[in-house]
Amino acid sequence: MNVVIMGCGRVGAHLAAMLDQDGMKVTVLDKDAYSFRRLPSDFGGTALVGDGTDADMLKKAGIEQADIFIALTQGDNRNVMAAQIAGKIFNVPRVVCRIYDPLRKDVYESLGIEAISPTTVFAELLRERLSEKTKG
Amino acid sequence: MYIIIVGGGNVGYYLSKYLLSEGHEVLVLEKDAVNCARFEDDLGSICVRGDGCEVSTLAEAGTSRADVFIAITNEDDDNLVACQIAKFKFNVPRTIARVNDPKNEDIFQKLGVDSTISVSGLIFQTIEENxxxxxxxxxxxxxxxxxxxxxxxxxxxxxxxxxxxxxxxxxxxxxxxxxxxxxxxxxxxxxxxxxxxxxxxxxxxxxxxxxxxxxxxxxxxxxx
Amino acid sequence: MTQQKSKQNKDSGFGKFEKILVPITGLPVDDEALRLACELARKPKSKVHVFHVIEVDRRLPIDAVIENEIEKAERILTHAENVAMEADYEIETDLVQSREAGPSIVDEAVEGEYDLIVMGMIYKKRFGMFHMGEAIPYVLESAPCRVILCRTTALK
Structure with missing residues (x-):
């Protein structure tokens, strides 16, 4: 499995390390080389400095051979744009993207983009936790 | 026509001035308060401070009755998302995006933006003509x-x-x-x-x- | 304020108002502002003009006919006429539709060459902080003439 991850923040780096451990071929893309410090020293994948909303850069990252593309930068719009370039221009079979804004997530989900909103996921998780505590 | 412009920098300012003089109803969405004040002072209540990629801001702006939606910020990703939300969520019949990286012209059109304006493309063309x-x-x-x-x-x-x-x-x-x-x-x-x-x-x-x-x-x- | 007092005020440069604009929103405090304006106005020359702005949501065209808003506005203006009559003053009223009240009030003040704006405001807190709304700060900043604000005590 070839995976391209855009954004090497905490989540991006952690996910890259996990998938690398699972034996996938991982390429991580970030605009800032300093972000790669978050990758573990035994990371076996590729780290590439570049902008994932740039189609040429995605090609360099091997998007044409990728089975999975995941957009995890801090910018909702950058994620959405890169995810669409990956899915609709390069026909990557599985594309997942992070969208913090729940309303924006709904719009893109209705357009057929697999999106996760950490905002709603985390709020729901907290609510569940709290209700467990109250019950216990 | 009701025309919404996302991005109240220089291009947005002169574009809205022109569109107003043509008799159109114009609304500019701009994040920066200083830029907003310039509209307020010179052109009246035609500028709302807000993020043109946010669904709630676009709803309040009356995007669903807009005839044309133009996104002209310096960021291609913002322009794409604003146009897509206008088109797919609010059914605006005509969306136009400024494209800062000429590569994106084709990509934007494939992703549903009705027309694109490539700034570097225009500069090339003018130089070519000269x-x-x-x-x-x-x-x-x-x-x-x-x-x-x-x-x-x-x-x-x-x-x-x-x-x-x-x-x-x-x-x-x-x-x-x-x-x-x-x-x-x-x-x-x-x-x-x-x-x-x-x-x-x-x-x-x-x-x-x-x-x-x-x-x-x-x-x-x-x-x- | 009595006739005499306003004469005194005139000497201090305050009180020779010939055209007074009273923007109203339909709150009880508007009555106080209007009564004050009538007292400051000098019969028979001075004019008091009551002004109400219907702020039209951008979801609608600016010239949309919003019947309940128009009815409400007419009620507010009729009420103002009655208040003025009680103060033994005849006023003019005007109703406009715009996106924001502040700039409309200032535009009217500029075009009509008013020399005073009298506005009522209520004591309000938002997010725990004193809040004047949008229109009043705009008028204070941009009005071409004197502005008198008439603030009530805290209203429920």
Whole structure:
């Protein structure tokens, strides 16, 4: 499995390390080389400095051979744009993207983009936790 | 028409000024308070401070009754998302995005934006038109029909010189419309029109096939 | 304020108002502002003009006919006429539709060459902080003439 991850923040780096451990071929893309410090020293994948909303850069990252593309930068719009370039221009079979804004997530989900909103996921998780505590 | 503009920088300012003078209803969405104040002071209540990519802001702006939606910020990703939300969530019939990276022009159109304006493309074109020795100049792209209107200048060794349109046997999709000669009025090109050195020909070519026409009229451009 | 007092005020440069604009929103405090304006106005020359702005949501065209808003506005203006009559003053009223009240009030003040704006405001807190709304700060900043604000004590 070839995976391209855009954004090497905490989540991006952690996910890259996990998938690398699972034996996938991982390429991580970030605009800032300093972000790669978050990758573990035994990371076996590729780290590439570049902008994932740039189609040429995605090609360099091997998007044409990728089975999975995941957009995890801090910018909702950058994620959405890169995810669409990956899915609709390069026909990557599985594309997942992070969208913090729940309303924006709904719009893109209705357009057929697999999106996760950490905002709603985390709020729901907290609510569940709290209700467990109250019950216990 | 009701026109919403996302991005209240210089381009947004002069664009809205122009559209207002044409009698349109204009609303500008701009994140920066200082930029907003400039609109308020000069053009009245036509600017709302907010993020043009946010669904709630767009709803309050009355995006669902907008006829045209134009995103002209400096960020391509913001322009794409604003136009897509306007188009797919609020059903705006015409969306226009500024494209800062010319590569994105094609991508935006594939992703549903109705038209794109490439700033660097416009600069290239203007420079191209002003280069005197350049044999092929783009005058206009008609995106809907996939056609370019171009100007081609013949020199003394050009293939078309002394030939008529009939003899040139142009493939389908190409057409020669006007010939412009020094000191004369432009003439409509007919079947029998024969070309001379220094003629400037206004022609139509399918988008992407401009060089084919140039090869037919001037010759292989490597030999230039 | 009595006639005499306003004469005194005139001497201090305050009180020679010939055209007074009273923007109203339909709150009880508007009555106080209007009564004050009538007192400051000098009969028979001075004019008091009551002004109400219907702020039209951008979801609607600016010239949309919003019947309940128009009815409400007419009620507010009729009420103002009655208040003025009680103060023995005849006023003019005007109703406009715009996106924001503040700029409309200032535009009217500029075009009509008013020399005073009298506005009522209520004591309000938002997010725990004193809040004047949008229109009043705008008028204070941009009005071409004197502005008098008439603030009530805390209203429920």
């Amino acid at each position: 280069l005197p020795a350049h044999p092929l100049v783009h005058l206009l792209t008609h995106a809907a029909s996939g056609v370019e209107i171009i100007e081609i200048k013949l020199h003394d060794r050009s293939k078309a010189v002394t030939k008529s349109v009939k003899q040139l046997k142009l493939p389908a999709g190409f057409a020669l419309m006007l010939v412009i000669r020094e000191g004369q009025n432009p003439q409509v090109i007919g079947e029998e029109t024969a070309f001379k050195s220094d003629d400037r020909i206004i022609a139509i070519a399918p988008t992407g096939k401009e060089n084919e026409l140039r090869d037919l009229l001037i010759g292989n451009h490597e030999s230039d």
